[in-house]
Amino acid sequence: MSKDAFHVLNPSPWPIFTAASSFGVMASAAFFMHSFPYSRFALFSSTVLLLACMFYWWRDVIADGVVGKAHTPVVRRGLRIGMILFLFTEVMFFITFFWSIFKAWLDPAYVMEGPWPGVRLTWPPEGITTVNPWNLPLLNTMILLLSGASVTWAHRSVLKGDNDGVIKGLLYTVVLGLIFTCLQGYEYYHSTFALAEEGYKAIYSSNFYIATGFHGLHVIIGTIFLAVCYFRARAGQFTPQNHLGLEFAAWYWHFVDVVWLLLFAFLYWLSVAF
Missing domain, CATH: 1.10.287.70 (Helix Hairpins)
Structure with missing residues (x-):
């Protein structure tokens, strides 16, 4: 020091x-x-x-x-700035996917024109049976919202010095994250279209699987992050004054929640309904 x-x-x-x-x-x-x-x-x-x-x-x-x-106050401030910058890069990363989705949705004729003459270009493309947003996607949305509440409970508990609340909140969040991942895998398995679609259908399938797939990867990373925090909480390593790991895990998880809400709203629902 x-x-x-x-x-x-x-x-x-x-x-x-x-x-x-x-x-x-x-x-x-x-x-x-x-x-x-x-x-x-x-x-x-x-x-x-x-x-x-x-x-x-x-x-x-x-x-x-x-x-x-x-981890003095000065060091913690620097680490927080680093985490904020990291989350900013994550925001820009997902903006590229939403940019592609909005472009293909709002102007499909421009994006899809060229190699497929005679095909009426729409979004979603003809031949694509989209996922019903009010089935598994809605359930997954409820699961992530509930997990956001449980990780907030864990964060508030550590501020109050309630380690038992921290442990329970993190455990519930990890379990909900695992359930979300399993349901997402189930949705992929039963989907009627594949990542390797050809022709004019590929623009939808690639947007869908890349956006939701990278979000799913972030859910897995966040679940591991929270699981590490869970075991650290059981070891009594978090205090009201020093709990950066838990704080950063909560930030990351809330970011994952927001990305999913946007995917549900625009990819699963609005781009299909309108």
Whole structure:
């Protein structure tokens, strides 16, 4: 710890290892899409390496705060700024998907014209049987809204020093996140259209699966994030003064909730109804 309350980090291998493994994931994914030899093994190996680097890096950050008591108010402010910037990049990431959805929905003739003469261009395209928004999507919406309430309960409980409430709130949120993921997988399995649709139907299927798929990936990440917080809460690591991990997990989960509400409103419902 320096004299001005900033935490002076010890030399760490995790930043460079994480950067290298991230590059490996991106490169091997590109090779895999083009059927390069051994690309599947390279993608798997680099993904495992990336996850391991992230685990050990976050373990060190947690140890700095819990064991080393290095998360002073100044350090916590810096970490909050970092999390806000990260969430901003996530917002921009999902804006690209919504941009594509709105473009294809509001101006389908422009997006889909060209290779399919004689086809009446509509949104959704002819031949696509869309998912009924009032069945599983509505149930999943209720589940995520309920999970948002339970994670808020956990956050408010830690501010009051109620560790039992933190544990229960996080447990309920993790269970609801797992239920959402299972129902989303069930919806994919029984969907009448595939990601690999061809022709004018591909614009809808690709928008649907990429947007909901990346959201589902974020739900899985958020569920893991909250599960780690659950075990940390059981170990008594959160206090009203120092609970950054739980706070960031709650922020991330609320972000995931908002993205789903927008997907439900515009992709599942309004773009199909109007």
